[in-house]
Amino acid sequence: MKKLILPVLILFVLILGACNSESVTTKENETKEDPTTITYESESGPIEVPADPQRVVVLSSFAGNVAALDVNLVGADSWSKSNPGYDSFLADVEEVSEENLEKIIELNPDLIIALSTVQNLDKIKEIAPTVTYTYGKVDYLTQHLEIGKLLNKEQEAQAWIDDFKKRSSVAGEEIKAVIGEDATVSVIENFDKQLYVFGNNWGRGTEVLYQAMGLKMPDKVKEMALEAGYYALSLEVLPEFAGDYVILSKVADQDNSFQETDVFKNIPAVQNGQLFEANAEKFYFNDPISLDYQLEFFKESFLNSK
Template sequence: MFTNKKMTVMIASFLALVLLLVGCSDKNNEATEKEVEQSEPAVEETATERTVTDAMGHEVIIPANPQRIIASYLEDNLVALGITPVAQWSVKEGASIQTYLQEYLKDVPTIPHDLPFEVVTSFTPDLLLMEAAQAVEGSKYEQYAKIAPTYVVKVENNSDWRDKLLTVGEVLGKTDEAKQVLADYDKKASEAKQIIQDTVGTESAAAIWLVSNNFYIVSENVSSGAVLYGDLGLTTPNVVKEISSTATANWSAISLERLAELDADHIFLINSDIGNGAEMLKDPLWSNIPAVKNGRIYEYGAETSWLYAGAIANSQIIEDVVESMTK
């Protein structure tokens, strides 16, 4: 017979063995659970179709993760959001493109700016983004909608580039990315504004475009004018203010005689006539414009971003202005 002492020892040993076995089992279970967790792929949220309403009131079904997007003349917005379109805007059978974007679009085929139906169809797009209502006037919208879901971004052509970017971001499910692009741009503009003010203060400037022996001047609140006066805080010349008050386009025709009255300390000249002799620049009236006489004229080609608007275009304009005015 077992004594009480021996019985106690045996019971204690048995309990210790049970606890040891339970502990090992728990550890094995934990290890197994971890292995299972590691072997199972992470569950990701999958994109789904969404129905949205465009600027013209069309209800548009946006496909999940569209891969073949055509967004003629909205490519700046796509690139800023990290998206490559399946075709890019062009005129004259691809002779003229948005050269300033070719760092990102060099391998993307061109498509005529007026988007012929048969050419659009050939790209088998899964989403069409139209810049403005003019692109789908008449019965065009119905024709495009038969090819792919078609979303009109804005009603008017000369709408604010920031609004366009936010709209495109919303349509493509990239609202946060669009907001970050704007935040980064505003930071860059603010820093550039301070550099310019530290160098030349708030002197005045104007952007002038010479093409086919005709001059055009940018309006105050659009295109490069919005960059010069709104983002960088340069003073708007009186001539620019007067023309902007009745302007209906980004760039307004201006005579050489009117340019002679331009009260701008600095002129940014976008010269599309470089290869044509630029005869207007040889006229004495041009030579007598104060900014020209004082050597404060900065010339850029038509291939630069000065004729466009968008986060990328405007960022490049800012870089040009800082380089020109602070050297």
């Protein structure tokens, strides 16, 4: 009997030891996991980024998305810095550029965000984890959600998206009730002595007008600008692109003398008081800060137009 009990006891001890060893190994593996980082699935593949970034640098386009999610920015591009709508968010944020790597290094960022077309990308990636996005690859709301995922604030991003969809849908119905279901709207901008008209995904409030509120685009704009996002045109053909209502995204220090021409003055929207001038610098982007401002601008302009 003793001969039988001894091998059984030895086997039991070996099994117990193996279990304990596996438990210790599991605990060691869990300890090795870094709770201070997350893996973000970027366009170029998975990248390890801070779980709670504290010093973010944005080199192009997305400063408003980061600020809207209440994440600390230490550097932002010149276009963002010139947006008066960001003043309260970027007052203490340094202006940076992809050309001045020394400045970026000085700011000691723990995360860098930029467009995929940014210059010196290989060198920038050596400074801090760097995530780039291709402009227009996803729609503007998905873009904000992606930045929410990157910053470990996906729930906050989704909550804003859901709320914005509701608010803009209601506003769209209210506006259409005032101007008519078939009324058309154009977005025009004068930049560096060139006139542009915009499609439905190039900032300037186009996402709000056409996508969120469902207002109509003139056929000529749809034909020439919808796919590319924008279209450059001459003053002579501007009336062909002007809708029943015109949003003029206006840069104050540009040459806006075209507004004094007969061609411009004779556009029906201008003659009927259905031209709304907007501050172009507040209209360039399509992040939550900009979109909220644009939505309120359109509500006030259209609902008071009759």
